[in-house]
Amino acid sequence: MVTALLDPRKPKSIADILTLTILTFYVALYLILPSNFRKWTFLGIYAISRLSYNGGLGYLLYQQSFHRWLTKWAAKSRIFNRPGPNASVLRRTTYDIIKRELSAKMGSDYIFETVPLEYNTWLLFRRVVDLILMSDFTSYILFAVACASIPANQTMALHVGRWAAGIFLFLFNLWVKLDAHRVVKDYAWYWGDFFFLEDLELCFDGxxxxxxxxxxxxxxxGYYVSILSTRLIRWIANAS
Incomplete structure (x- = not known):
């Protein structure tokens, strides 16, 4: 997801452009805001993004799992059905945009009109997931940067140790995510089993x-340890 979004050589869908625009707005907002407002602004943005992930996506997946809410909505709205000759301009435009959006990153074997409705619904759901995840990640990073400081009574060894531990945890977190995605792939990563079932044999290694x-x-x-390490460092600084 991140590679496809940030690599200029990769084709960009409308959802990608929207996501990049929002992320650029976050960075610009960070640079524009006074330092005393940055922390609370990005705390609020991060809280909304995290709530959208845990609450919003969780609610959608719950409704999809037990009531097939998203696929029923797609069937009722007929958003994946080719519009007839008497369809409105809005209907035809919406259909063309959705078709181009879902086809942008798919291989030559993907045919928008013939794949099951559940599959297209899942692809559309993935666009929403990517937007929320990237907003969550970026707002948290900017919030962390806004809160960053160097205590006046901190030794150089402790300062270097903090940065070394942080870089290690960041790289470890990155490896965990990439290796997990290597095993489960997009189908499980984006909760594909809530929309349709595949006959797969997964090898849970790594x-x-x-x-x-x-x-x-x-x-x-990294997220958990950073909270504990901050409290530990404050305790050490106060004790010394």
Missing amino acids: IFELVPHPMYSVGYA
């Missing part, structure tokens, strides 16, 4: 040999 749910346990090691 990070899955260490923990069963790496993305939601050790995958957030």
